[in-house]
Structures are given as C-alpha cells and as structure tokens.
Amino acid sequence: MTTAATQPARPGKAVRTPKLRADATRNRERIVLAARDAFVELGPDVPLDEVAKRAGVGNATLYRNFPDRTALIREVALLVKNRILALAETAAAEADTAGASPFDALQRFAHATVEEKLGALCPLFTDRVDPFDPELAETRERLTAAVGGLLARTREAGELRPDVDHGDLFIAISQLTRPLPGTSCRLLDDFVHRHLQLFLDGLRAPARSVLPGRAATFQDFQAHH
C-alpha cells in the first residue's frame, strides 16, 4: 500500500524492474517488521545495526531504504497505526451491531491495542515524526474517525461518561502499556490488562468524579505520540 501502484504493463527493460522492486519491497517490509520488534524489545535507542541484523540485511541496505532513524520510525508508525486502525474499524462495526454493547466493543478494542504494542511504540512517535506528514495524517484522520464513531456510539448508549474524548483513551492506553526501558516487557504484561481494565471502569458512565482539565483530543495524543 505504501509505494505500490507501479506500472505493471510496461514492456522492455521494465520486465526486470518489477522483479527487483519485489525484492526491494520484501526487504523494506522485513526491515520495518524487524525494527518494530527491536523497538519493542530493546527500546527506541536500539542500534540500527541490530535492526539490520534482525532483518537479515546489511546495514547499508537499511540506510538505502530509510535515510535515518526518523524515516524508519515513520514507517513503523504507519504500520502500527494501520493495524490499530483495522482494529478500530472492527470494533466500530461491532458496536453498531444490534443488541451488542458498544462499551464491550470499546473494551475489546482497548485490550487489543496492547497486543499491537501501542504503548511500546509510542515513544517513537514523539517529536521524531513530521506532524504534517500527509500519509500519517491520513491514517490519523481515519483512526480518529473510527474511534470517534466508536466513542460516539458508546456515549449514545449511555455507557461512557461524557467528559472524555479520544485522546484520553489513547494517551492513557499508551501510558499504561508502555514497558520500562531495558525490560523485556514480559514483566509488565502480567498487569497491563488489569490496570487497563481499571482505567476502563473509570471511563464508564456514570462519572464518579469531576475530571480536572479538559478532554484530550486526538490532536493532543498526536502532540505527544
């Protein structure tokens, strides 16, 4: 989806070009996946040589594809956000199903993002990706829309306290699920879902307190992540 729409019809030398491009694309993907895993396991300061080794490519190949760490992070961000977008769209659909509890869909979505390592990867997104990057912006908008729909549906069903917004959800999820640096995040995993659930319980209507500050929007989440 990233750099896809290449001319398949061109004759001549082009016949060999797609072959190479397939290889290159394969390499790109392996690097991005390796980077995501390395970031999750070793933290955002993992040496890029380590990423290259995990991807099974030379370090220079990594640099050829991603001129610097920021460019690689951008790709990981895109990957993760797209996967979370898919989860959000699924959850939104579930929430719209007749007879279903929108809050249940919301909860499933929240817990599912943990598996996508949203928390582990958030540190990457901070002030290291261009906030005006168009492709990221598009994903962001679609994610905002999907989660916005989900929340709206939940609110309409009277299950969500009215004084919270998308940003509150995302910021809190990413905070609660963020592993300690240098720790293989297994340690935390024992309690992540537990504390996330406590937070979700706090989101449920009726509100049990008056919240300080204002509701966080997706903009606020972006500002951080």
Place this chain on the structure above:
Amino acid sequence: MTTAATQPARPGKAVRTPKLRADATRNRERIVLAARDAFVELGPDVPLDEVAKRAGVGNATLYRNFPDRTALIREVALLVKNRILALAETAAAEADTAGASPFDALQRFAHATVEEKLGALCPLFTDRVDPFDPELAETRERLTAAVGGLLARTREAGELRPDVDHGDLFIAISQLTRPLPGTSCRLLDDFVHRHLQLFLDGLRAPARSVLPGRAATFQDFQAHH
C-alpha cells in the same frame, strides 16, 4: 561527625571545622537534585556530564561522590522514596481522622505523588539498584506499611473495590505519570491528573468489572521499580 550533629552552640573557630565538609555535602545534594531533574527531563540515559553541568560541578566531582551511574541513581531513588513516604504517612493520618473519607485521602496521595515525579523516576529503579540495599529496603518497608494502612482503611470504609492491592496502585501511577523520554514532561502534565483520576474512579467500590490476573503487591512493584 560525618553528617549532622555538629556543635550548634559553640561559637568561634569550631564553626570553621565542618565548613569544608559542609561544602562537600552541599555539592552532593546539588548533584542529587540536579540528577533527579535531569533524569526527569532527559530520561535515565542522560549523560552524566549534563548532570554535572547542571549541578555546577566538574564531572570528576560527580564521579568522586558517586562512582558510577548506579550509585547516583540509588541516591535519587532514596530521595524520592523518602519524599513519597512522607506523603503516604500524611495521607494515612488523614484517613484515620474521624469523619474523613479515606478514599479522598488516597486520592490526594495519588495526585501528590505526581508532583514528586514518581513516574519519571521509576525507570531508574529497575534492575539498576541493588534489590537488597538495606537503606532502600527500609524505606520500602515503611512505604509499604503506610500505603497498606491507607488502603486497608479505605477498604474497611467500603470505598475501595476489594480485588486490588498496593502494587496495582503504584504500578498504575508510575505508568500513567511516566513522561516520554526526551520530552519535557510539561506536555504530559496537562492530562496526567485527569487520567489518574479516571483510574482512581475505576478503583472505587463497587467494582464495575472482573479484573484479569491477580492483585499486584508491593513486591510486584518492586520487581519492576
């Protein structure tokens, strides 16, 4: 002779004897405070030269006082834990006041730990301090006792859901209030108290869900922090 009990009453030359030592002690303190702030702002990998610069001393002076990063972290941990201990003891006392709501005391304590940067400093405590350090152990025990009393009181008052323990509180607080590395944590501060409050709302009795896993004890918190 090492630290405090210098003759307060004696005038004259006697005041000059501890003078140099006073200077050194002052330096130690400045370094620890600078370290705490630097850790909070720049994360646990902040160059020690940066800490020295902030403290206004040469880097070797830092190394003279703290042979390595671990020793410095230990001192910061001690400082922070002692300050939080004081907060916990205050809160426990408030909770015992007739007519007061123990949960209110708990909430005030939780929000107060944010100002002490509990979350910012937790990453330091992980596998970087000796878990058997006696001084740290003592502080830990006193902290466990104080918070344990506070929670017990709250539980007895029927304000706390029964399926949570100290560890849940500390782990979640430290996660929710942990700033992103490299971010001046002002960004997060806008929402920290808000999301902490949502979590506290989730802690209130009656429980709104069945929590997965088991209650986290202070041991679990220590294992991480």
Place this chain on the structure above:
Amino acid sequence: MTTAATQPARPGKAVRTPKLRADATRNRERIVLAARDAFVELGPDVPLDEVAKRAGVGNATLYRNFPDRTALIREVALLVKNRILALAETAAAEADTAGASPFDALQRFAHATVEEKLGALCPLFTDRVDPFDPELAETRERLTAAVGGLLARTREAGELRPDVDHGDLFIAISQLTRPLPGTSCRLLDDFVHRHLQLFLDGLRAPARSVLPGRAATFQDFQAHH
C-alpha cells in the same frame, strides 16, 4: 573463502570478488604490524588510538577487527610466536647437521630472537591472553618441541650445562632484551647482544657454579609470558 585459496587461475571478474575482503585483510595485517611496533616502542599501554593512527585507519576500524586490547595482543602474540617458531625450527635443523656445533645453532637462535623483539613483546603475553587459547597453545607446543630438540641435541653434544632447561633460556632472553617502556629501544640494542652472549657463555658446559632453584620449564615461561 575467508582467507586465501582464491582461484588463482581464473581470469575476469572472479578476481574482483575477494577484493574488498582483501582490503579488509590488508587492514587487519597493517593493524597487527602497527600494534607490534607500537608495543615495542611505547610499551603495552600504548593508546590504541596511536596504533590506529600508525596503521592509517580510524580507531573504530581497529575496534571492529579487535574488540578489545586483549584481542589485539593475542594476534600480536601469535604473529611473534610463529616467527620465532620458524627460527627455532631452522636452528634445530642446523643443530642436526653433521659436523655442526649444536651450541652454535643455539646461539644463533638466541640472537635472532632479539630481532623478533621477543623481549619487547613478552610483557603483553602476561595474564592478558587466554592461557587456553587453542591456536596459541598449538604454537606453544610446536615451539616447545623445536627448542626442546635443539637443547637436547646441544646437551647430548656435551656443550650445554645439564642443570638448565627451555624456560631458563626463554625467560632470560626476554628479560635481557626487554626495552624500557617509553624508550625507543635503540638505546638498549647496543648492548643486548653483548649481554645475551655473556648469558650464553654461562650456559655452556661445564657449569661454573651451582644454580639456585630449579630448572625453568616452558611452563614457567608461559606462566610469566
């Protein structure tokens, strides 16, 4: 594929394949030789940056090839021991020649080791190389065998006092020829062969004294060097 046996007969592109590797190998060799010379001239604590500069490479290149000082020392040790082994084997052959004086061969060998800087490099071998390193062990065994044969032959010829062994020879040679640290060893060279000769005169049968202690074996030499 690693080192040598590249197709010598094949023309064309095949010659280019090992090219880069040849470059790297060349670099390794330059580093080892530069290290040997630097160790000889400046002593075993010479800054590795100095070695890198002499080799004409960046310091990180040195570290890429030799992860630490020990690894570099190991390579120098191997180089020197192999060169001395060659001398010993030559001398052993000469000693076996009919009509030749085995003691003369021994003396030529001893003086030749001076040019190989045995003494200059011995300090490196002490407790800085793994005593169980297999490659070093093999060289050591072959060296022991060659010199042992040479000494046995000399002893049989009645030219060597009977109360000495290999270790006495090696320890004394390395001591007598060891330059002062920080001294370009030219100063010493004027007298090294002279004093070595005096020592060799002392080795000659018949013994002119009763030696204290016991004969030093190659093990003893290894223990030091």
Place this chain on the structure above:
Amino acid sequence: MTTAATQPARPGKAVRTPKLRADATRNRERIVLAARDAFVELGPDVPLDEVAKRAGVGNATLYRNFPDRTALIREVALLVKNRILALAETAAAEADTAGASPFDALQRFAHATVEEKLGALCPLFTDRVDPFDPELAETRERLTAAVGGLLARTREAGELRPDVDHGDLFIAISQLTRPLPGTSCRLLDDFVHRHLQLFLDGLRAPARSVLPGRAATFQDFQAHH
C-alpha cells in the same frame, strides 16, 4: 642526609621550627618509601594518590614535597642508589680482604642488588631524571668508584674476563631482575637469582666467546637508567 644539616643551636622562635621540620622530614621519608614500594609493586605508572594513601598523607602533601612525579622519582632514585652504594662499598671492602675471592664478593653484591629492587626501579630513572642533577651525579660517581674498584680487584685476581665493564654488570642486572608490568614480582623471583648466576658465570674468566660491541661503562648505564 638529604636536607639534614639544620641549625640546632638557634634560639627564639626557632625552637618550634625544628619540631615542624622534623614532622615534615618524617613525612618526606614516608612518602619516598611508600613511593619506592608502590613503584616496585604497581609499576612506574602507579597513581600518585595511591602513593599518598600508602604514606598515610593527603595527596596535596605529596605535591607540596614533590612538585611532580619526576621530583618524587628523583628522590627514590637517590634513596636506592645510596643503598646500593653502601652494598658496593661493603663488597669492595670484602674483595680487598686478604684471602677472599673478589669474584665471590662481586657475586654477593650482584645478588644483593636484587633485594634492593634495582631492576624494579630502573625504569623510573630513564629520561625522567635530570642527567645533570648534582646530587645524583655525586652518588653516581661514588657508585662508579666503588664498583670500579671491585671490578678492578676481581680483574686483577684473574677471575673476571677482561672485556667487560661496570655498565655491563648494571645493565644486565637491571634487565634480568626487572619484573613484568602489572605483575607482583613474586612470579619472577623464583628464577631471578638463577639467571643472574648464569650471567655471572658468563662473566668469569676465561672468556668463552668474543663479545660483540664495546664494554658498557657506567655512562651507558646512566644513559638508560
């Protein structure tokens, strides 16, 4: 002997001055002795703080007495040379005793210098002390005279080969007894006297070889040590 001839007769304030001077002198001596031992055990690069600690004084006291490492080395050199001078004078006297073997006296002297760590300390003397230092020069001359007499006596007795001189003796002794850097010199001590004896056997008349080069004088030894 170094800074001794202080006016004992002066009245007035001077009565307290000698007291202090005695203290200071005591400190100087302790520092020099500690330095000698530290040099022997840890090598010529031992941190001066280590020397100060061994001497039981603050590091600044060391610097007050010896402005830099060179000055301290000079004092150690003086101390050691004076002690060896005493040995040489004793040996010369023994050599002159009717019926005694001058070569035996020479041998005893040579072995005795080992205990004075001549070899261990020689590296200090190299290009780190001023060759024109008058006090050192005086000691040197007296040492030359004493050993010269001893050698002359031995030569006259027909026990010493005629083609060697003082320098040969001193250079070889210091080489043979020099410990490996970083090694507590116990390791070497097992064999030092043994190899020194072999060298002495080589010195004995009649000469068993033609020596290369020229006889080394005390000047040559000084050039190195």
Place this chain on the structure above:
DNA sequence: TATGAATGAGCCTTCATTCAT
C-alpha cells in the same frame, strides 16, 4: 602546613552514518 575536594584533559569504547566494491 596538611588536607579533602575540585578540575580538566585524555583514553577506551560505541554507534550513526558514509564509502567502496
């Protein structure tokens, strides 16, 4: 004067990034 503390310079090592094949 003697001392503990402070300082700056230097070496080892790692890592992001570039180069040559």
Place this chain on the structure above:
DNA sequence: TATGAATGAAGGCTCATTCAT
C-alpha cells in the same frame, strides 16, 4: 542494488594537578 567496512563524534571514567579551608 546490496554489502561489509570505515569513519568521526560522543559519552563514561580515571588521573595528574590545583584550590580552598
């Protein structure tokens, strides 16, 4: 294009030397 190698710029830490008490 993909690769292994090379590079330089930091950061951690030690030590000789100076300062302030």
